[in-house]
Amino acid sequence: MNQSAHQNKVVDKSKIKFLVEKLKEGAVIGIPTDTVYGIAARMKDLKAVDRIYRIKNRPRTKPLIIFVSDPHQVDDFVEEMPPFAYDLMETFWPGPLTLIFPAAETLSREITAGLNTIGVRIPDCKPVIDILKAINEPLVVTSANISGKKDPVTAAEVLAELGDSLDYILDTGTTLHQVVSTIVDVTGEHPKITRQGALKKSKLEDVAIDIR
Numbered sequence: 001m002n003q004s005a006h007q008n009k010v011v012d013k014s015k016i017k018f019l020v021e022k023l024k025e026g027a028v029i030g031i032p033t034d035t036v037y038g039i040a041a042r043m044k045d046l047k048a049v050d051r052i053y054r055i056k057n058r059p060r061t062k063p064l065i066i067f068v069s070d071p072h073q074v075d076d077f078v079e080e081m082p083p084f085a086y087d088l089m090e091t092f093w094p095g096p097l098t099l100i101f102p103a104a105e106t107l108s109r110e111i112t113a114g115l116n117t118i119g120v121r122i123p124d125c126k127p128v129i130d131i132l133k134a135i136n137e138p139l140v141v142t143s144a145n146i147s148g149k150k151d152p153v154t155a156a157e158v159l160a161e162l163g164d165s166l167d168y169i170l171d172t173g174t175t176l177h178q179v180v181s182t183i184v185d186v187t188g189e190h191p192k193i194t195r196q197g198a199l200k201k202s203k204l205e206d207v208a209i210d211i212r
Contacts, residue, residue: 011127011172020135022168028052030144030158030169031131034124034176035096035198036151037158039166040067043077043138049110052140055165058147063112064140065098065119069132074120077107077138084208085186091207094124096177096198100185111140117187127172143180153178184211 019029028041028051041048043066053060068074071089079102088099103118112118143151144158152158155171177198185192191211193201204211
């Protein structure tokens with residue numbers, strides 16, 4: 001496992017290229033986000049997806065989420081999108097908001113943990129956006145910890161928790177919010193907060209008055 005330090009959150013293009021190449025080869029890497037550190041792999045690489053579950057000791061009943069660099073990419077693996085979801089995306093992406101959509105039938109149920117829904121986010125973290133744009137495909141992501149333990153906000157915490165089970169860790173210092181993203185389910189008639197995180201309900205209510 002290699003660890004790369006970039007405390008000012010500006011990551012050299014050569015490092016981005018290196019990480020993209022490794023992801024294409026099947027690597028599972030530790031990445032910073034604006035909320036907590038995560039572990040990531042290519043969405044289409046189901047062997048790497050399986051590794052994520054094994055590394056975290058994550059129950060197979062708990063889904064992963066998907067990171068994209070552009071809201072239009074959501075259409076590739078989401079069944080439908082209500083109008084209020086567009087408003088939330090436009091206002092809070094990139095940022096600490098994960099939206100739960102109906103999953104398209106073509107999306108692997110290994111990622112959704114057998115559910116018919118999928119969580120999607122665009123993080124407000126330039127190095128991750130650079131990776132997503134360079135690889136030009138979504139990544140599956142989950143917090144970089146053993147399931148049920150404290151969410152890491154530094155690369156050092158990731159290293160202590162997961163050690164050499166990851167292929168690489170990209171270190172950009174302490175995360176911005178130091179708390180998980182807020183999750184909003186947009187599969188029903190009204191948007192519903194299913195996990196309160198960095199984005200507060202009062203902010204969401206400015207865009208979705210009927211949020212629950």
